[in-house]
Amino acid sequence: MTQAVEMFFDDQADKRIRRMWRSLADHGLPSLATRTHRRHRPHVSLTVAETFDEADLDKLRSALLGQAPPLNLGFLGTFPGAEGVLFAGVTATAELLAFHKSVHLALPGHQVKHWPHYLPGNWVPHCTLAVALDRAELSKAMNVMHGYEPMVATVSGIGITETATGTITPLLA
Known part of the structure; x- marks a missing residue:
């Protein structure tokens, strides 16, 4: 079982993604x-772990009350390696990085085993568009997305998503 703490978008950005x-x-x-x-809902994951069952969700909710900053989805990108991920990249502003860090401080590592790529200092904020693309598909996807126009998304809610089922436990609406 894998779960993610995800920020969801306002209606306009959601529809565009x-x-x-x-x-x-x-x-x-x-x-x-x-x-x-x-x-799936358009989102940016703040952290991913096998489970948040042992986490203090009240502490996490308190950390989330500090308003999430706007998300500037300013570019398209891919991750290195053979997984073939295409994403809309989010500009890592000081405010966004501070918000991200506050989430991790509310979820101590001894209770939650965060995936390393989502830890402060490693995190690349992004909204996934496609995964499991081979080289030809990734090239085609970039061509399809040619002319991408940046957008700013407002965070409309935050929840814990069970990645296998898509079930969301709301944390902040």
């Missing part, structure tokens, strides 16, 4: 619209 997912799918490419349980 969903259109991007559909565009990829319409071109025969896997996107989050067609992946696994098909219940």
